[in-house]
Amino acid sequence: MPSELIAALKEAENAINSGNPENALEILRSTAWDAAAESNHYRARVLALAAEAQIAMGEIEIGARRRHWQRALKNYQKALKLDSNNKDVRRSMNKLISMMDEESISLGKSWQFFDDGNPTPLGVVVIMASMIAFLIAFKYAGEVLERESTNPFVTMEVSYVHPSDPNTRVEGTIIIELYQDAAPKHVESFLSLVDESKYDFTIFHRVIDGFMVQGGDIEMQSGSGGYSGVWYGYCNGQTHDSNNQQYTAETCPLKDWAVPGEHTNGLKHVPGALAAAHSGLNTDGSQFYLVPSDSTPSHLDWNEGKDCAAQGNACHTVYGQVISGQDVVDAISEVATALGGDKPSQDVRLISVVRS
Secondary structure, X not given: OOXXXXXXXXXXXXXXHOOOHHHHHHHXXXXXXXXXXXXXXXXXXXXXXXXXXXXXXXXXOHHHHHHHHHHHHHHHHHHHHHOOOOHHHHHHXXXXXXXXXXXXXXXXXXOOOEEOOEEOHHHHHHHHHHHHXXXXXXXXXXXXOOOXXXXXXXXEEEEEEOOOOOOXXXXXXXXXXXXXXXXXXXXXXXXXXXXXXXXOOEXXXXXXXXXXXXXXXXXXXXXXXXOOOOOOOEEOOEOEOOOOOEOOOOOOOHHHEEEOOXXXXXXXXXXOEEEEOOOOOOOEOOOEEXXXXXXXXXXXXXXXXXXXXXXXXXXXXXXXXXXXXXXXXXXXXXXXXXXXXXXXXXXXXXXXXXXX
């Protein structure tokens, strides 16, 4: 194990034991996660320790225990995805589940309908409503043969220094609806990376007030990296190499996998829009940006007759919309940036992105 990782884990453990789990999470996010990059086993260790810190936070902040413990459970689950044979993590997760059961805390962010096999008061209401809905549906069966598919949603947990108080770091939640019918490849690629926890512990590396906030560089965290989560036949914007041989997933380096543009889908850069960042036509990867409330960057929209290939960065694909947490996006757009640049002076961290 790298010495830097050993030191970070030890420091985080000491912080937990001394009653400062929030500081432990800070260490795990800012130091340990990057130091563990070479091994899934190491990253599982970091996630498991993050879960321990969140359990400790739940012990301290009684009113927020449900939220902290549910996050801890998710980190244990992510750790087991990376290291499925880790018995220590599995035992710790099972212990947490027992603790949550004793506290009547559901294992997710959904409402709890049953407790120890018996319906809760909410469960009784839901059961009765379900019976009524079933009778109505039975009565009108056949009138509606197909239901319109629903769009997927993702929840982003972010951490940033409040623009009006440079001594206070806060956490916020952004919920985004993804338009899979309008931009199926972008949504598929994005969700693939979400499911692999690729966005967890990355940063928003570029913030321009009145324009947009950009993140998602899962490689370099600087704006110079990031790739598609799925192979679509495009290698850094090209389908064929210099010898006119068609690229394949094997001949194209992973870092150059790209999502082809879906910018002609009619979606516009309205406040709250989620769009793909790129360096030219058909070079979309993992990077994305969100539009704050005081911005409408219509120059990035595709319009009939616009030559996207000639104008380079002129056409960007919008593939989602913020439905909750726009105030968080707006706050991030106002954080202090380095003098003469657009990188936040203090990291704006993307703690996690999960399907809602």
